[in-house]
Amino acid sequence: MSVKLESVEKSFGATHAVAGVDLDVRDGELVAVLGPSGCGKTTLLRLIAGFEAPDAGVITVGAEVVADGARAIAPERRRIGMVFQDYALFPHLRVRANVEFGLSRHGADERAALSKRTLELVSLQHKADRYPHELSGGERQRVALARALAPEPAIVLLDEPFSSLDASLRAELRREVELILRDAGATALLVTHDQEEALTLADRLAVMRDGALVQVDAPEAVYSRPVDRWAAEFVGEVNVLPGMARAGKVATDLGSFAAPAVEDGRRVHVAIRPEQLELRRDEHGNAEIVQREFRGHDVLYRLRHEEHRTVIVQLPSVDLFEVGESVFVRPVPAAAAPVVE
Amino acid sequence: MLTGTVIALFAAYSVRFLALAFQSVDSGLERVPRSLDEAARGLGSDRLDVLARVHVPLISTALLTAALVVFTEVMKELPATLLLRPLGGDTLAIAVWQATSESLYETAALPALAIVLVGLLPVALLVRLSRTMSRT
Numbered sequence: 082m083s084v085k086l087e088s089v090e091k092s093f094g095a096t097h098a099v100a101g102v103d104l105d106v107r108d109g110e111l112v113a114v115l116g117p118s119g120c121g122k123t124t125l126l127r128l129i130a131g132f133e134a135p136d137a138g139v140i141t142v143g144a145e146v147v148a149d150g151a152r153a154i155a156p157e158r159r160r161i162g163m164v165f166q167d168y169a170l171f172p173h174l175r176v177r178a179n180v181e182f183g184l185s186r187h188g189a190d191e192r193a194a195l196s197k198r199t200l201e202l203v204s205l206q207h208k209a210d211r212y213p214h215e216l217s218g219g220e221r222q223r224v225a226l227a228r229a230l231a232p233e234p235a236i237v238l239l240d241e242p243f244s245s246l247d248a249s250l251r252a253e254l255r256r257e258v259e260l261i262l263r264d265a266g267a268t269a270l271l272v273t274h275d276q277e278e279a280l281t282l283a284d285r286l287a288v289m290r291d292g293a294l295v296q297v298d299a300p301e302a303v304y305s306r307p308v309d310r311w312a313a314e315f316v317g318e319v320n321v322l323p324g325m326a327r328a329g330k331v332a333t334d335l336g337s338f339a340a341p342a343v344e345d346g347r348r349v350h351v352a353i354r355p356e357q358l359e360l361r362r363d364e365h366g367n368a369e370i371v372q373r374e375f376r377g378h379d380v381l382y383r384l385r386h387e388e389h390r391t392v393i394v395q396l397p398s399v400d401l402f403e404v405g406e407s408v409f410v411r412p413v414p415a416a417a418a419p420v421v422e
Numbered sequence: 423m424l425t426g427t428v429i430a431l432f433a434a435y436s437v438r439f440l441a442l443a444f445q446s447v448d449s450g451l452e453r454v455p456r457s458l459d460e461a462a463r464g465l466g467s468d469r470l471d472v473l474a475r476v477h478v479p480l481i482s483t484a485l486l487t488a489a490l491v492v493f494t495e496v497m498k499e500l501p502a503t504l505l506l507r508p509l510g511g512d513t514l515a516i517a518v519w520q521a522t523s524e525s526l527y528e529t530a531a532l533p534a535l536a537i538v539l540v541g542l543l544p545v546a547l548l549v550r551l552s553r554t555m556s557r558t
Contacts, residue, residue, distance in 0.1 A: 132460055156463040163464040169457035173479045182475070183465030232466065 082143040082160075082235035082268055083108045084129060089138030091124055098124040099135070100292035106236065106270055111262060113271045113279035116289030117315070122272045125289070126238050129270065130163050131156030142235045162229030162237040162267075166244055168221045170213040176200070176224050177209040183232040199231040203261055218246050219254050226258060230265050237262065239271040243278060255282055276316050280304065288312050304354075310421040313352035318381070320353050320392050321421065331420060334387060336411060338418040350422035355381060355395035357416040360402060366409035368392065370402050384410060427508055434502040439495055443488040450484025451477065483551055490544035490551075498537055514540070 084106040091099040098121040106112045114122045127133045129140060134153035139146055142161070147154045162183075170179050177196055184192040200206045203223040213221055222242060229237050242258065243251045259282050262269050273279050279286050280300045287297040296308045307313035310321055324333035326343040331351050335358070338351055360382070371391070372383035379397055386392040392410060402408060412418070454477060462472040478485070498515050507516065514533045521530035 130460070130464060132463070155468070156460070157466045157468050159464075161464055163461065165457045165461060167455065167457055169455065169461040171458065171461075171476060182462065182467075185471075186466065228461075228465070 083141075084143075084236050084268065084270065085139075085141040086125075086129070087139045087141075089125075089128060089140060090136045091121075091128055091133060092136055097121075097292050099128065101138070102289075102292070102294055104287060104294060104297065106268055108268055109266055111259070111269045111271065111282060111284045112287060113273060113283035113285075114287045114289050114294075115273055115276060115279040115316070118274055120289045121292040122274075122289050123240060126163075126240055126270065126272050129236070130161050130238055131159050160232070160235040162232065162234035164222075164225045164229050164237065164239040164242050166241045168213075168225040170221060170224055170228070172213055174212075175209070176205065176211050176213070176216070179213065179224055180209075180227045180231050182228060195231055199227045202230070202264060203227045219250050222246070222254060223257070223261075226261060230261075230267060235268065237267045237269040239269060241273055242271065243273075243275070251278075258282075280316070286316075288316065290315075305417065306419050307352060307421055310350060310352065313419075313421045318355050318393060318395070320355065320358070321350050322353065322390075322418070323348065323350050325349075331418075333418075334390065335392070336416075338412075338416070340420050343420055349420045351418035352421045353412060353416060353418040355393040357413055357418070358392070358394040358410055359413050360394055360396065361409045361411075362402070362406065363409035364407050366407045368408050368410045370404050370406045370408060373402070373404055375401075384408070386410060427506075428511075430506045431503065431508075434506050435492075435496050435499070438499070438502060439492045442495065443492050446484050446488040446491065447481060450481035454480050483554070487548060487551055490548055494541050494544050497540060 086102050086104040089099055089102045090097070102125060104112070114125060116122045124133060128135050128148070131147065131153060135148055135150065137150040140148040142159060147159050171182065174182070177200070180196045180199055181192050184195055187195065197206065200209055203226055205220060205223055205227065208216060208220060213224065216224065243255060246254060255278060271282060283300055285297060286300045286303045287294050288303060289295070290311060296303055296312050303312070303316055307316060313319045313321065322333040322335060324331040326340055326347045326349055327345055329339065329341045330337040331340040331343065331349055333351060335353065340349070340351070343349055368384040368386040370382055371385050374381040374383070375398065377398065379395055380401065382394045382396065382402060384392045384394060394410060458476055459472055462476050467475060497513070500515050500519060503513050503516060504519070507513070514537045517533040518530045518537065521527070521533070
């Protein structure tokens with residue numbers, strides 16, 4: 082089911098945790114809210130769940146208004162499924178009882194059938210009689226997900242669901258969770274500070290800063306066309322270059338880029354991603370390699386460009402350049418650098 | 423007016439030993455993370471349901487500990503019992519006190535021994551409880 086937020090606001094004392102957020106999560110969609118810690122993203126989730134009440138604005142789940150500035154429906158009557166950062170499994174209950182916790186209004190037969198089906202969805206039917214402390218981190222997370230999905234909620238809310246897992250497990254579970262959510266046909270809102278997580282999982286990405294959403298778009302659009310410098314720098318790595326607009330183009334030290342909407346003569350900044358630049362060995366080049374960060378599948382070079390500016394370039398680790406080498410750096414032919422400032 | 427009734431005794435004991443029981447239950451509750459409350463609320467439980475299905479089972483050990491400690495204390499309590507007890511109703515502690523105040527030490531021996539024995543039971547139980555608690 083869809084969830085809609087209109088001009089939602091929430092303050093704690095003098096802090097505007099959520100300052101006028103509009104967001105529309107469509108039926109069956111997976112939306113990620115990405116922001117640095119303290120940007121208000123967890124508060125946003127708690128407002129939808131009903132653990133906090135908004136000061137102003139309207140929150141709609143499906144066709145029902147669950148909160149406006151005046152009143153808020155209790156969390157137990159909202160049909161939301163929440164997956165917590167620490168999973169919050171009930172330690173005194175077995176896996177099956179955890180999954181059945183939200184099914185007390187169903188008959189015994191229906192309850193058993195639903196919990197069986199949900200445990201199969203997360204491939205944990207063989208652990209149904211275990212206690213949470215007997216499970217691995219990844220299994221606990223799948224139980225938490227199953228427990229949230231079993232009552233067939235209108236929306237599943239996930240609060241930093243991968244942050245307490247090992248890095249090696251994270252990528253694998255990310256894919257698994259995505260598949261489970263899609264299999265269940267669930268509408269989901271995920272909150273994270275991990276850009277890789279947000280970029281790979283989400284249908285749409287909402288970038289949040291200081292309580293407001295700065296950009297809501299498909300992950301590839303947020304990455305390639307950030308709305309401002311902050312968004313460009315927060316999502317991925319980027320070179321921000323000053324330039325002058327002329328005849329629909331911005332001329333910078335690293336070449337000109339199309340910028341049709343900018344009026345002539347304006348000084349602007351463009352953002353170019355490190356993988357949109359290429360290097361060529363050249364004794365009389367325009368840059369020198371200062372640092373090399375080998376990352377396995379690729380390499381990040383830090384260059385001193387024309388004696389002063391630092392430029393970062395990311396290349397596949399096929400032909401390695403050495404620190405101190407003189408190179409010529411330029412954008413790849415298809416490079417696009419959006420104006421960000 | 424209530425002096426000399428069981429109700430008065432209960433009231434007195436409650437006031438006297440509430441802090442003792444509260445400490446144990448409170449430390450039990452502190453170990454239940456808030457996310458468990460919220461998880462249960464999100465799954466359709468109202469506050470009362472959360473109390474019954476999450477808190478009470480999770481702090482059952484703490485509740486039992488509190489009950490045993492209070493039981494032991496009540497058993498040997500003297501001043502409040504002396505003032506408020508109903509006519510004809512004596513506790514072990516009062517029997518001991520009455521006998522000793524009249525230097526009837528042989529008469530005092532039996533109830534005194536009974537206090538020690540009955541008092542040992544909760545101690546044994548408490549030891550077992552603390553063992554299971556440290557295991558989980």
